[in-house]
Amino acid sequence: MSSIHKNPGNSARKNMYNRMFHFSFKSLLGIAMMLVLFSGNIKAADGAKLFKAKCAVCHYSHTDQKLTGPGLKGVFDRVPPGDWINRWILNNEKMIKSGDAYANKIYTENGKAAMNVFEAELKAEDVDAIIGFLKGPAPVVVVPGKPAGGTGTEGEEVKPGIEPLYLVLGIIVLLAIMITTFRSVRTSLQNSANRTEGKPESPDLTFFEEAKLWMSGHRRFVGVMCIIIGFIGMKSCWDACYDIGVYYDWETNKGYHPEQPIKFSHKIHAGDNEIACQYCHNTVEKSRHAGIPSVNVCMNCHKGIQEGATTGKDEIAKIHYAAGFDPADPNKWNPNDASKQHPLAWLKVHNLPDHVYFNHSQHVVVGKIDCAKCHGDVKAMTTVEQKAPLTMRWCVDCHRTTEVAMEGNAYYDRLHKALKEKYKGQYDVKFTVDKIGGLECQKCHY
Amino acid sequence: MKLNYNTIKAVSIIGLVLLIICGFMLNGKKDPNSPGVEFMPDMYRSPSVEVYGVTKFNGDDIYSTQFMPVKGTIARGYIPYAYPNTPEGYEQAGLYLKNPIASSAEVLAEAQLLYTKNCVHCHGATGAGDGKVGQKLPGAPPAYNSGTIKNLPEGKIFHSITYGKGLMGNHASILTTEERWKLVLFVQTLQGPKETAVADSTAKTTPAVAEVKKEEPKH
Numbered sequence: 001m002s003s004i005h006k007n008p009g010n011s012a013r014k015n016m017y018n019r020m021f022h023f024s025f026k027s028l029l030g031i032a033m034m035l036v037l038f039s040g041n042i043k044a045a046d047g048a049k050l051f052k053a054k055c056a057v058c059h060y061s062h063t064d065q066k067l068t069g070p071g072l073k074g075v076f077d078r079v080p081p082g083d084w085i086n087r088w089i090l091n092n093e094k095m096i097k098s099g100d101a102y103a104n105k106i107y108t109e110n111g112k113a114a115m116n117v118f119e120a121e122l123k124a125e126d127v128d129a130i131i132g133f134l135k136g137p138a139p140v141v142v143v144p145g146k147p148a149g150g151t152g153t154e155g156e157e158v159k160p161g162i163e164p165l166y167l168v169l170g171i172i173v174l175l176a177i178m179i180t181t182f183r184s185v186r187t188s189l190q191n192s193a194n195r196t197e198g199k200p201e202s203p204d205l206t207f208f209e210e211a212k213l214w215m216s217g218h219r220r221f222v223g224v225m226c227i228i229i230g231f232i233g234m235k236s237c238w239d240a241c242y243d244i245g246v247y248y249d250w251e252t253n254k255g256y257h258p259e260q261p262i263k264f265s266h267k268i269h270a271g272d273n274e275i276a277c278q279y280c281h282n283t284v285e286k287s288r289h290a291g292i293p294s295v296n297v298c299m300n301c302h303k304g305i306q307e308g309a310t311t312g313k314d315e316i317a318k319i320h321y322a323a324g325f326d327p328a329d330p331n332k333w334n335p336n337d338a339s340k341q342h343p344l345a346w347l348k349v350h351n352l353p354d355h356v357y358f359n360h361s362q363h364v365v366v367g368k369i370d371c372a373k374c375h376g377d378v379k380a381m382t383t384v385e386q387k388a389p390l391t392m393r394w395c396v397d398c399h400r401t402t403e404v405a406m407e408g409n410a411y412y413d414r415l416h417k418a419l420k421e422k423y424k425g426q427y428d429v430k431f432t433v434d435k436i437g438g439l440e441c442q443k444c445h446y
Numbered sequence: 447m448k449l450n451y452n453t454i455k456a457v458s459i460i461g462l463v464l465l466i467i468c469g470f471m472l473n474g475k476k477d478p479n480s481p482g483v484e485f486m487p488d489m490y491r492s493p494s495v496e497v498y499g500v501t502k503f504n505g506d507d508i509y510s511t512q513f514m515p516v517k518g519t520i521a522r523g524y525i526p527y528a529y530p531n532t533p534e535g536y537e538q539a540g541l542y543l544k545n546p547i548a549s550s551a552e553v554l555a556e557a558q559l560l561y562t563k564n565c566v567h568c569h570g571a572t573g574a575g576d577g578k579v580g581q582k583l584p585g586a587p588p589a590y591n592s593g594t595i596k597n598l599p600e601g602k603i604f605h606s607i608t609y610g611k612g613l614m615g616n617h618a619s620i621l622t623t624e625e626r627w628k629l630v631l632f633v634q635t636l637q638g639p640k641e642t643a644v645a646d647s648t649a650k651t652t653p654a655v656a657e658v659k660k661e662e663p664k665h
Contacts, residue, residue, distance in 0.1 A: 054593075056585025058612050067584055068612045114533040121593035247481045258479040273578045276563040282620040292498055300615030301568070304583040335616060343509035345500065351481065354492040 047133025050126055054118065062138035066330055067304065070110060072134055089127050091119045113331055183207070246389045255386035258347045262318045263311055263383075271379040277371050284371075288359045292346055295323040296335045303330060318344075349384050350375070356392075357444050366412075368405045399438035404431050525623050531609040536602060543601030547627045549634075557632035560625055564617065573636035583613060591638040598637070603630045 051061055058068035065071045079085050080102050088095055088103065092115045095103040107114075122130075191201050205213070215222050247256040269275050278284055283291035298319045306320075306327055307313050320326070324340025325333045352358050363369045372378065376387030388394055406412040415436065423429045437443060484490050495501050501508045520526075529535040529543070547553060562571075568583070570576035573590035580586045588595050607626045610616045621629070 052585060053588070057583070057587065058585070060584060112533065114536075116594065118593075256481050258481075273567060273582070275567045275579065278563040279567065279620075282564075294619060296615060296619055300610070300617070301579055301583070303615060304613045305579075338514070345509070346498070347479070348498070351490070353490045354494075355489050 046126070047129035047131070047136075048139060050122070050130050051133050054121065055130065058115070061134060066328065068113060068330065069115060070106070075134065085131060086124070086127050089118055089130070090122065090124075091117050093117050110331060180207075242391055242393050243389065246391060247386065248389075256349055257383045257385040258349065259383070260347055261344055263315050265310070265382045266378045266384060267380055267382050268308070268310070277378075284360045285365050286361055288357075288361065290360045295319060295341070295344065299323050299325060299333075299335070303333075349386050350390060352390060355445060357446065366409070367402075368409070369402075395444070396439060399433035402433050404433055404436060406431060523622070527608055527618070527623075529605060536605050536611075538601075539605035540599045540602035543604055545600050545604075545627050545630055547624070547631065549631045553628055554632060554635065557628040560621070560629055561632050564621065565629070568614070573633065585613070587614065590633060590636040596637055597640050600630050600634065603633055 055061075060067055060071045060073075062073055063071045064073050076085070079088070084102070092103065092107075094117075096107050118127075194201055248254075269280075270277060280293040280297055281290040282293070282297070283289055302316055302319050303325070306316055308316055317327075322342050322344045323333070323335070324337060324342070364371070374388050376385070378384060404412065406416045416431075419431060419435070429435075432438070498509075529539040566577055568575075568577045568580040569587050569590070570580060575587040575589045577587075590596070604626055605611075606614065607621065607629060608616070608618045617626070
């Protein structure tokens with residue numbers, strides 16, 4: 001009986017347990033699924049981040065495009081199934097040495113450029129996360145700074161208002177018209193007045209005859225004015241001589257700014273990206289010439305950056321053409337192979353006549369002169385423009401006013417001592433460049 | 447039309463005005479790609495071959511940048527680099543190449559200046575790979591104090607600056623050997639203290655590479 005009694009109790013309890021078990025199983029399943037889902041999300045996000053940090057330097061994720069390594073689109077169809085890819089990512093070196101056929105095949109296919117060994121940096125689950133990211137959809141790439149609608153080309157600058165030259169000319173014409181009208185009005189009024197008073201009419205003189213008459217009455221004033229105007233004219237002729245050979249565009253108020261073979265923008269490179277002037281013009285501290293960078297210096301960045309925000313791919317493709325670089329097969333590029341290269345004919349903006357010696361390193365290293373002092377704010381220029389006239393007067397003016405940075409400058413130690421001795425007791429002496437021979441002819445002309 | 451004094455005067459005045467207007471218009475239509483009138487051009491441009499210039503030679507345009515030095519030419523002070531640009535060369539450089547320059551506060555200050563001029567735009571001021579250009583690259587350069595790079599030996603750093611690695615290009619063309627070694631010293635300060643445990647794992651590969659060791663460059 002007891003067992004009979006027990007049984008229903010037992011079964012009820014069992015039922016209860018069962019129900020509880022079912023309930024808890026379901027809920028556990030739910031929680032587990034949620035966990036899996038969430039962890040999946042976390043993994044995918046981590047995968048993207050990890051890929052960007054560890055892999056993107058050499059691989060594009062969802063395209064065929066090669067970088068240093070091959071593009072990873074469809075990589076899972078190519079590689080052997082199973083955990084081959086995981087082992088490859090963690091230690092490709094070991095796999096190549098172990099004689100794995102596919103490992104050796106891709107190693108030779110990609111020019112034996114060794115991939116990094118990630119055993120020390122990545123855990124097994126990190127590799128899974130990266131694989132999860134690669135299997136997922138391609139991330140949306142946002143190109144920074146790209147205008148939404150426009151073609152990205154910069155329009156011609158349109159200046160508001162009237163040109164000052166035309167304004168002055170207009171005023172002169174207006175004044176001439178007013179003077180002639182007032183003159184004729186005055187003569188006719190005077191004539192009519194004379195007629196009513198019975199006086200004889202004033203003779204009908206031309207403008208020049210009248211001017212002659214007036215000048216003969218004011219000889220001293222006219223003489224002085226002639227001398228003054230003559231001097232002003234001579235002075236402006238003298239000043240104009242200083243500007244011979246200096247290009248200045250009065251239309252745009254700009255110095256010489258020719259169009260270069262590549263629309264290279266100093267504003268993007270030196271301004272926005274903060275690349276130091278000396279990185280590209282790297283001989284500025286070692287040589288007379290600041291130097292135009294050889295194309296391999298451009299390629300240091302443009303091997304990776306193949307599309308710009310303002311000009312797209314066209315302008316950067318010109319560098320690739322000049323360097324003999326094929327973006328489709330970057331590993332085959334040999335910077336020393338001149339047969340595929342094409343020289344770039346950059347136009348020289350700052351040109352000193354050949355009979356002048358100028359040394360960049362002397363001014364930049366010893367003189368500690370900032371680039372912008374002579375070249376203007378190049379960091380803000382889209383097209384480089386000549387700011388300084390580069391005339392001899394300009395050189396000499398600067399040499400007369402610039403004090404030599406002698407304090408703490410080892411180059412001048414001996415000279416500084418000697419000068420201090422020479423100018424003993426004179427406290428207001430400034431050691432400008434002309435004091436140390438900066439105006440001697442043969443320093444620049446020889 | 448009878449040619450009298452007044453007509454001649456009128457015609458000459460109109461002509462003069464037209465000439466002035468033409469002058470202004472020509473001035474306005476100046477070619478922006480021309481550097482303007484050169485007074486005595488033979489003093490601006492000498493017949494000698496200029497740096498970056500174009501010279502006519504046998505009817506062809508020859509760019510002076512195309513001229514290569516005579517084969518076997520060695521620049522003054524140039525030290526040939528013995529390790530080839532191969533994975534083996536990289537390993538050898540890591541093992542046998544040692545910095546000839548001793549670290550000092552003065553050298554490090556100089557090296558930091560070099561770093562700000564040549565490296566900062568990609569690698570960032572602290573070597574975290576957060577430079578302005580680094581962010582525009584497909585992948586930012588790895589931080590100096592992360593992963594395997596943290597323990598990279600000085601020879602490998604020098605090798606990478608010399609030949610470039612991955613996306614990084616060859617910097618031997620713009621930095622002298624001495625400058626590159628100074629940069630190695632500064633990069634080492636950004637790497638932080640080394641972990642000895644991982645250094646052992648690289649030591650395991652020693653015997654295999656030692657067989658193909660090349661003559662070390664003399665510094």
